[in-house]
Amino acid sequence: xxxxxxxxxxxxxxxNIQAQEWKLLDDNDEYTLFIRNHSENSAWxxxxxxxxxxxxxxxGKEEKIKRVLTLFKFDCSKKQSGIMAKISYDVKGEVLSSxxxxxxxxxSEDYNMEHVIPDSIGEWVLFKFCESKE
Numbered sequence: 001x002x003x004x005x006x007x008x009x010x011x012x013x014x015x016n017i018q019a020q021e022w023k024l025l026d027d028n029d030e031y032t033l034f035i036r037n038h039s040e041n042s043a044w045x046x047x048x049x050x051x052x053x054x055x056x057x058x059x060g061k062e063e064k065i066k067r068v069l070t071l072f073k074f075d076c077s078k079k080q081s082g083i084m085a086k087i088s089y090d091v092k093g094e095v096l097s098s099x100x101x102x103x104x105x106x107x108s109e110d111y112n113m114e115h116v117i118p119d120s121i122g123e124w125v126l127f128k129f130c131e132s133k134e
Contacts, residue, residue: 066091076130082113
């Protein structure tokens, strides 16, 4: 009985760890793209840039971005997605910017749900997320 319980706990732990791992979506010359499910209708998407991505802030300051994590909400039936949160990191792993968009929306609202553009990365990420839910 003890062996059975130990085995059950081991398998449960293993599958919980596996469920939390990042899944590779794309690896090209510009970036590596990963996805990790967050909830029934949301997932984190991670872009790791091969070369630093330079972005200008509202105040004219340049940010050199190495990695971006974006929490998306998905509606598979309507083919829509919306951004719930976004965090940008520099090459040292320090946060450059962080935004939680939930403060702009009521819980009942659909964040900024928009139809995905055909043949875009957004459509592909939505497709991969919805495919994992089937």
